[in-house]
Amino acid sequence: MVSTSPTEPSAPVVPVHDDPALLSRALRTDGRRVKMHPLETSGRFSRVQVFLFPALIAFYAVLPWVNVGGHPAVLIDIPNRRFFLFGLTFNSTDFYLAFFVLSGIGFSLFVVSALFGRVWCGYACPQTVYLEGVYRKIEALMEGPARKRAQREAGGWTLDRLARLAVKHALFLAVSFVVAHLFIAYFASAEGVLAMIRQNPAENLTPFLWAWGTTLLLYFNFAWFREQLCIVLCPYGRLQGALYDADTITVGYDTRRGEPRGKKGSTTGDCVDCRKCVLVCPTGIDIRNGNQLECVGCAHCIDACDDVMVQVGRATGLIRYDSLAGLEGRARRFLRPRLYGYLVAALAGLAALTTAVSVRKSFDAALLRAQANPRERQGDLVIQRFVVHVNSKSDEPRTFEISLEAPAGAEVILPMKTLELQPFESRHVPAIVSLPFEKSGSGVLKLRTVEKESGKSRESQLPL
Numbered sequence: 001m002v003s004t005s006p007t008e009p010s011a012p013v014v015p016v017h018d019d020p021a022l023l024s025r026a027l028r029t030d031g032r033r034v035k036m037h038p039l040e041t042s043g044r045f046s047r048v049q050v051f052l053f054p055a056l057i058a059f060y061a062v063l064p065w066v067n068v069g070g071h072p073a074v075l076i077d078i079p080n081r082r083f084f085l086f087g088l089t090f091n092s093t094d095f096y097l098a099f100f101v102l103s104g105i106g107f108s109l110f111v112v113s114a115l116f117g118r119v120w121c122g123y124a125c126p127q128t129v130y131l132e133g134v135y136r137k138i139e140a141l142m143e144g145p146a147r148k149r150a151q152r153e154a155g156g157w158t159l160d161r162l163a164r165l166a167v168k169h170a171l172f173l174a175v176s177f178v179v180a181h182l183f184i185a186y187f188a189s190a191e192g193v194l195a196m197i198r199q200n201p202a203e204n205l206t207p208f209l210w211a212w213g214t215t216l217l218l219y220f221n222f223a224w225f226r227e228q229l230c231i232v233l234c235p236y237g238r239l240q241g242a243l244y245d246a247d248t249i250t251v252g253y254d255t256r257r258g259e260p261r262g263k264k265g266s267t268t269g270d271c272v273d274c275r276k277c278v279l280v281c282p283t284g285i286d287i288r289n290g291n292q293l294e295c296v297g298c299a300h301c302i303d304a305c306d307d308v309m310v311q312v313g314r315a316t317g318l319i320r321y322d323s324l325a326g327l328e329g330r331a332r333r334f335l336r337p338r339l340y341g342y343l344v345a346a347l348a349g350l351a352a353l354t355t356a357v358s359v360r361k362s363f364d365a366a367l368l369r370a371q372a373n374p375r376e377r378q379g380d381l382v383i384q385r386f387v388v389h390v391n392s393k394s395d396e397p398r399t400f401e402i403s404l405e406a407p408a409g410a411e412v413i414l415p416m417k418t419l420e421l422q423p424f425e426s427r428h429v430p431a432i433v434s435l436p437f438e439k440s441g442s443g444v445l446k447l448r449t450v451e452k453e454s455g456k457s458r459e460s461q462l463p464l
């Protein structure tokens with residue numbers, strides 16, 4: 001149910017349709033933005049969001065504080081080039097896996113979008129979740145419901161309005177500060193954030209500036225920028241046109257049932273042109289004009305219109321989740337060729353990721369030629385310089401035994417044969433091989449590296 005009845009007189013919210021200066025309730029024809037106060041809804045989809053949004057906020061906030069296998073469930077440790085994900089540990093040499101992660105997630109999102117449109121945007125995107133679940137709630141608490149806010153705005157600058165605005169923005173800033181620190185915990189760990197808060201900012205100047213920069217960015221976004229992020233910045237929104245087809249389930253208006261719109265009568269359709277669907281829309285569009293890039297799939301217009309339909313004694317569902325084919329009365333298809341294509345690509349990406357993770361070694365070892373002076377002749381001998389590179393991917397200290405095997409007649413100098421590496425440490429060990437000139441170019445130098453704790457070994461070789 002929306003906050004007012006369909007017969008209630010219009011409050012001073014910006015009009016639509018009949019104003020030639022407006023493209024939508026959110027945008028003027030000259031490109032300037034119109035400030036909106038979307039009306040509140042409380043239908044079945046809004047009720048789902050009332051429970052879902054706090055649950056998602058709790059999930060986003062708690063994740064960096066949960067430990068899996070002795071590490072945060074999710075930690076992107078950029079300075080140390082490590083990434084922890086639900087018990088798995090990756091370092092910089094695993095960066096190629098990002099391709100599979102991104103392609104797997106990307107194509108999975110394609111599948112979801114082709115099936116259910118912008119369900120992510122309407123129900124799970126942090127932009128929607130925090131805006132609708134936190135910031136608009138604070139706004140309503142301090143300045144009242146949408147119509148009251150619009151009336152206050154139209155009433156000019158009063159002391160009461162200034163006081164309410166001041167408290168509202170102070171709360172916005174405080175919430176942004178907390179959300180920024182929760183966000184930074186994904187990069188600096190929860191303990192790291194707590195330690196930084198306790199320390200002098202001068203000792204942690206970079207994180208301190210990041211924290212305040214993120215706070216101000218969040219404040220700017222949620223206090224002012226809002227729906228513009230979805231409309232003009234988000235690339236996912238722009239992709240929708242390419243991902244949708246006539247069978248994608250989206251929020252849509254049943255033109256066949258609703259038109260011609262107008263006051264309830266024998267010659268009009270079911271739409272009574274009350275504009276409630278427009279007034280509740282957080283991006284200010286009129287869903288009756290068809291599917292639009294600005295629609296974030298929040299379903300507020302469904303709840304608003306269902307409420308109106310009940311009040312005028314007509315069947316609900318004039319605006320509903322349906323495909324374009326369904327709205328036009330054509331047969332609906334759930335599975336179709338483009339979906340199979342996305343599914344195959346998503347599964348291929350996820351399968352490649354699973355395989356790459358399962359065959360991933362706990363360490364890398366490579367034999368490399370030295371960059372400086374790798375080969376020189378000294379009398380009857382050829383001196384070749386190498387570097388043994390051992391990179392531990394373990395989060396425990398590890399011991400490695402390294403050995404070099406050269407053809408008969410060659411002399412090998414390897415100053416260290418046992419390496420004790422700290423978690424994720426990598427080490428370079430120089431090696432020199434000298435062999436008679438006539439034997440040069442006729443053999444290989446073999447490196448064998450054994451991880452003592454697991455007994456696993458890796459081999460690598462280079463021609464001499």
Ligand code: SF4
Nearest residue numbers: 271272274275277305
């Ligand atoms: S579609 Fe529904 S909510 Fe929108 S104007 Fe028509 S009757 Fe009102």
Ligand code: SF4
Nearest residue numbers: 281295296298299301
């Ligand atoms: S048109 Fe409806 S579903 Fe789309 S953003 Fe507006 S209110 Fe939400």
